[in-house]
Amino acid sequence: MSSLDDDSDRAADLSVFKGVGVLVVEDAWHVAKALKSTLERLGMRVSGPTATTAEARRLVAADKPQLALVDVNLKNEMACDLIDELHAQGVHVVVVSGYAIPPVAIERAVAFMQKPFSGKEFLTTLRAVVNRLH
Numbered sequence: 001m002s003s004l005d006d007d008s009d010r011a012a013d014l015s016v017f018k019g020v021g022v023l024v025v026e027d028a029w030h031v032a033k034a035l036k037s038t039l040e041r042l043g044m045r046v047s048g049p050t051a052t053t054a055e056a057r058r059l060v061a062a063d064k065p066q067l068a069l070v071d072v073n074l075k076n077e078m079a080c081d082l083i084d085e086l087h088a089q090g091v092h093v094v095v096v097s098g099y100a101i102p103p104v105a106i107e108r109a110v111a112f113m114q115k116p117f118s119g120k121e122f123l124t125t126l127r128a129v130v131n132r133l134h
Contacts, residue, residue: 020045026096083105
C-alpha cells in the first residue's frame with residue numbers, strides 16, 4: 001500500500017481524509033498494520049486495529065467512527081453481525097475480504113474490497129467512500 005507516494009496520488013487532494021474517524025477490524029497483523037499506517041498518513045483518526053468483534057464494539061462505543069474497514073472472516077468468528085450493527089448505527093462499512101463474494105448483505109456495505117488489493121485500489125475506494133460522508 002505504498003502507492004501513496006506515486007506522482008498521480010501526490011497531485012490528488014488528500015485533505016478530504018483529514019480527521020475522519022475510521023475503525024479497522026482485521027485479524028491479519030501485517031494487513032492491519034499496513035491499513036493503520038496508511039490511514040494515519042492520510043490524516044484519519046484510526047481506532048484499532050482489532051481482531052475481534054467484541055473489541056470492535058467497544059471501540060465504536062468509545063470513538064464513534066464515521067467509517068469502518070471490516071474483514072468479514074476473523075480468526076474465530078465471522079463479522080456479519082458487527083457489519084449489520086455498524087450499518088444500523090450509520091457507520092459506513094467497507095468490507096475487506098478474501099472471499100470473491102462475501103457472506104454479508106451487500107446493502108450493509110458502502111464498498112467491498114477483495115484481498116489482495118493495491119494501494120491505488122485502496123485509495124480510490126476510500127476516497128469514494130469518504131466523499132459520501134460529506
